[in-house]
Amino acid sequence: MASSALFTLENPTEEHHMLRQMVRGFTRDVVEPQAEEFNRRAEFNRALFKQCAELGLLGLTVPAEDGGAGMDLLGAVLVHHELSRSDPGFTLGYLAHAILFVNNFYHAANAEQRARFLPGVLDGTRIGCMGMTEPGVGTDVMGMGTTAVRDGSDYVLNGQKALITNAPEADIFLIYAKLDGRMTTFVLERDFEGLSTPGKTPKMGMRASSLGEVIMENCRVPAANLLGEEGGGLVHMMRNLEAERLTLSAMSLGIADRCIEIMIQYAHERQAFGRSITQLGQIQRYIAESYAQTEAARALIYTVARDCGPGKRNRIGTDAAKLFAAPVGKQVADNAMQVLGGWGYCDEFKVERFLRDAKLLEIGGGTLEAHQKNLTKDLVKARAQ
Amino acid sequence: MKILVALKRVADPDNANKVKIPADGSTIDTAGLEFKPNPFDEYALETALRLTEDGTKPKVRDGEVIVVTFGPADTESTLRAALATGADRAIRVDANDDQLDGLLVAKGLKTLVAEEKPDIVLMGKQAVDGDTNQVGQALAELLDWPMATFAATIEEQEDGLVVGREVDGGVLELSIKYPAVVTVDLRIVSPSSVYSTKTDRSFKYNEGVRFSPLPAIMQARRKPLDTKSLADLVDDTGLKINYLRFEAPPARLAGVKVADAAELVDKLKNEAKVL
Ligand SMILES: Cc1cc2nc3c(=O)[nH]c(=O)nc-3n(C[C@H](O)[C@H](O)[C@H](O)COP(=O)(O)OP(=O)(O)OC[C@H]3O[C@@H](n4cnc5c(N)ncnc54)[C@H](O)[C@@H]3O)c2cc1C
Numbered sequence: 001m002a003s004s005a006l007f008t009l010e011n012p013t014e015e016h017h018m019l020r021q022m023v024r025g026f027t028r029d030v031v032e033p034q035a036e037e038f039n040r041r042a043e044f045n046r047a048l049f050k051q052c053a054e055l056g057l058l059g060l061t062v063p064a065e066d067g068g069a070g071m072d073l074l075g076a077v078l079v080h081h082e083l084s085r086s087d088p089g090f091t092l093g094y095l096a097h098a099i100l101f102v103n104n105f106y107h108a109a110n111a112e113q114r115a116r117f118l119p120g121v122l123d124g125t126r127i128g129c130m131g132m133t134e135p136g137v138g139t140d141v142m143g144m145g146t147t148a149v150r151d152g153s154d155y156v157l158n159g160q161k162a163l164i165t166n167a168p169e170a171d172i173f174l175i176y177a178k179l180d181g182r183m184t185t186f187v188l189e190r191d192f193e194g195l196s197t198p199g200k201t202p203k204m205g206m207r208a209s210s211l212g213e214v215i216m217e218n219c220r221v222p223a224a225n226l227l228g229e230e231g232g233g234l235v236h237m238m239r240n241l242e243a244e245r246l247t248l249s250a251m252s253l254g255i256a257d258r259c260i261e262i263m264i265q266y267a268h269e270r271q272a273f274g275r276s277i278t279q280l281g282q283i284q285r286y287i288a289e290s291y292a293q294t295e296a297a298r299a300l301i302y303t304v305a306r307d308c309g310p311g312k313r314n315r316i317g318t319d320a321a322k323l324f325a326a327p328v329g330k331q332v333a334d335n336a337m338q339v340l341g342g343w344g345y346c347d348e349f350k351v352e353r354f355l356r357d358a359k360l361l362e363i364g365g366g367t368l369e370a371h372q373k374n375l376t377k378d379l380v381k382a383r384a385q
Numbered sequence: 386m387k388i389l390v391a392l393k394r395v396a397d398p399d400n401a402n403k404v405k406i407p408a409d410g411s412t413i414d415t416a417g418l419e420f421k422p423n424p425f426d427e428y429a430l431e432t433a434l435r436l437t438e439d440g441t442k443p444k445v446r447d448g449e450v451i452v453v454t455f456g457p458a459d460t461e462s463t464l465r466a467a468l469a470t471g472a473d474r475a476i477r478v479d480a481n482d483d484q485l486d487g488l489l490v491a492k493g494l495k496t497l498v499a500e501e502k503p504d505i506v507l508m509g510k511q512a513v514d515g516d517t518n519q520v521g522q523a524l525a526e527l528l529d530w531p532m533a534t535f536a537a538t539i540e541e542q543e544d545g546l547v548v549g550r551e552v553d554g555g556v557l558e559l560s561i562k563y564p565a566v567v568t569v570d571l572r573i574v575s576p577s578s579v580y581s582t583k584t585d586r587s588f589k590y591n592e593g594v595r596f597s598p599l600p601a602i603m604q605a606r607r608k609p610l611d612t613k614s615l616a617d618l619v620d621d622t623g624l625k626i627n628y629l630r631f632e633a634p635p636a637r638l639a640g641v642k643v644a645d646a647a648e649l650v651d652k653l654k655n656e657a658k659v660l
Contacts, residue, residue, distance in 0.1 A: 014606075015606075018465070018466055018469055018597060018605070021466070022596050022597050025596060029593065055598045056600040060599055069599040069600045069602075069603050
């Protein structure tokens with residue numbers, strides 16, 4: 001389980017192996033000890049975020065010549081996987097910055113924009129977010145109501161985004177809006193007039209990340225902050241959703257790995273009716289099925305991660321990975337709670353937090369139903385060709 | 386300041402595959418083992434990095450840190466991990482574990498020291514596999530250099546080091562002149578255990594060894610890694626220590642449950658005889 005050996009499916013190169021060793025150590029020594037507290041306070045840990053920056057994790061998919069680390073998507077997957085063993089909530093905030101903002105921005109931006117915006121988001125002084133969802137539209141993104149109109153050399157944006165991770169503390173926003181009916185991507189900055197982020201949206205899990213709205217009222221955006229071309233938004237969105245789905249799947253895997261560890265340890269020590277509960281067939285089923293499902297999710301996620309990146313689109317694979325892995329994370333966390341009985345329901349053994357966190361992965365970055373819809377559409381299309 | 390750090394890999398005790406000993410006890414079966422750096426050697430590397438920097442600017446190296454290991458080709462991954470952590474270059478002396486003993490490693494290091502001329506040779510007080518605790522002492526003897534073992538604190542001075550060693554009942558401080566051999570103990574990676582002349586005394590390190598930043602991991606392959614053969618370094622590569630037999634420690638017996646504190650005290654007193 002969760003091998004650290006060189007050259008496995010999870011560590012195709014020595015660099016991946018070293019990265020995993022580093023993130024695993026960082027997670028054990030630094031991330032784990034703060035997880036309970038920030039979950040309870042329902043706050044994003046800015047100091048921890050800054051430490052991620054110092055370790056070069058904020059720009060992991062940005063090439064070295066632009067100040068990043070030049071890692072591939074599998075590297076991003078393994079970082080989210082390892083961090084989520086301890087703190088999925090923090091990992092979601094990290095993902096919203098490193099994948100939804102930085103990775104998306106990098107591929108869509110021109111040289112001037114990279115030079116202007118990357119330093120601050122790579123060294124952690126500025127925190128980013130991505131706004132696609134609106135109060136009235138989620139899955140049906142093409143129906144979004146946020147608009148942009150040209151005004152001289154500027155654009156003026158109007159509309160409202162909701163359920164946006166990091167919005168309450170973000171300094172920089174990647175926003176999709178419709179310009180002449182075509183999806184277009186803009187970079188907005190905290191001090192732009194007409195931009196506001198009222199309040200924090202309370203939620204069931206992922207409490208160590210914050211969620212909120214972004215409101216644009218005649219928000220003036222200079223032309224230099226248009227990302228890519230007018231109407232280029234759909235390509236940016238679809239390309240980045242692949243990275244998003246895979247890193248979110250990896251979070252489910254991290255949750256499952258941790259919950260298996262917790263349930264095995266507990267079951268091994270817990271006695272009932274004069275023997276270890278690992279002797280009970282029903283408990284064996286929870287443990288064995290959790291393990292088998294988790295290993296299947298691992299194999300799928302890492303196989304797809306090898307076959308996906310900026311130069312290799314893989315919509316079918318990433319949809320399949322998240323469709324499969326998200327319910328595994330939730331099921332395994334639920335199994336762990338069942339194995340732990342009443343103690344599983346209490347905070348101390350952590351699985352209640354992992355179960356709450358795990359549910360988000362069936363919704364965020366695409367609901368299960370959206371993956372089913374897209375997969376079927378793509379599979380039928382591939383066959384028809 | 387130039388520091389040579391000797392680094393050995395050991396079997397990872399957390400891995401599912403444990404060290405196995407065949408029935409005849411003639412050898413140790415290393416098949417399927419996963420390796421990690423000997424923790425005390427990782428502390429030695431951390432010490433070397435602290436001695437060659439201002440603690441507030443860990444990306445700037447003032448001096449040179451060279452890591453060396455004796456082992457087969459796949460030990461290069463241990464060296465590259467050290468390069469990712471901050472060492473400047475690496476040397477692998479090609480040899481298999483069963484062709485080495487402490488004295489032979491010390492002799493090999495002596496030749497490397499003659500080539501590299503470091504100010505300090507640093508290493509762990511012992512490797513956690515064989516626990517022989519010999520190489521540092523043997524090397525100091527062969528070089529006729531001053532030595533400080535089991536270092537818990539180190540302060541850099543102009544012409545040498547002040548080393549604190551934890552001994553029974555207190556701390557022994559000794560001052561040694563360059564060039565010197567130092568072996569380190571676990572406490573050397575505490576927040577205020579090592580100070581270079583560049584690091585302010587109010588600065589506190591994080592507890593433990595540093596994490597390798599991702600950009601450094603990606604750069605590790607570009608740093609120099611030389612390979613040498615053992616025969617190039619040592620004329621007589623014969624072993625002076627022969628292992629006669631290996632035996633696994635006895636399996637732990639099942640525990641017993643006691644009814645109350647009185648029974649526990651009774652057992653501790655009369656069976657375990659520890660009270
Ligand atoms: C914690 C959290 C963090 C988030 N972070 C971000 C973020 O950073 N940025 C961002 O833009 N968004 C974010 N989201 C929003 C998330 O992506 C959306 O919630 C998700 O896409 C679903 O949209 P919706 O909630 O509007 O649901 P709807 O799309 O309204 O769906 C409601 C139900 O209808 C189903 N449904 C909808 N359409 C179809 C269909 N065609 N076929 C079958 N079933 C369908 C859905 O599956 C679901 O069951 C976040 C959400 C949460 C909860």
